Amino acid sequence: MVNMEVFLNYLKVFAVGGLVCMVGQILINKTKMSSARILVLYMIVGVILEVSGAFKYIKEFAHSGITIPIVGFGSNLAKGALEGAQKEGLLGAITGGLSAVAAGLTTAITCGFVFGLISRSRSKKI
Numbered sequence: 001m002v003n004m005e006v007f008l009n010y011l012k013v014f015a016v017g018g019l020v021c022m023v024g025q026i027l028i029n030k031t032k033m034s035s036a037r038i039l040v041l042y043m044i045v046g047v048i049l050e051v052s053g054a055f056k057y058i059k060e061f062a063h064s065g066i067t068i069p070i071v072g073f074g075s076n077l078a079k080g081a082l083e084g085a086q087k088e089g090l091l092g093a094i095t096g097g098l099s100a101v102a103a104g105l106t107t108a109i110t111c112g113f114v115f116g117l118i119s120r121s122r123s124k125k126i
Helices: 002-030 035-052 055-062 070-088 090-100 102-118
Strands: none
Touching: 002 035, 002 055, 035 055, 035 070, 070 090, 090 102
């Protein structure tokens, strides 16, 4: 029975993560929105879901299917800002959001730097 629970968890993660990606692809194909605007939209959706309290219910259902995409980044940013604001006021709102996402940002910057050293950049041939 444990294997079936694990399978269902994987299925939920895949379905929700796939839905997030599918909506992004539809926005790219059907609108004139750039990828950068879609990323910002997803991050704002994560902030709105966190502030409204809906994100925790989606997270309980979908686990990493919703936390790994940028929606989860927006949620963590909002959660940190809310906690910081409650503890330290306006300055805490700014520093709380940044400290909540510091590990993810540090990892992204470090990996980008390492891959930049290893990889060779070249221009696209048109």
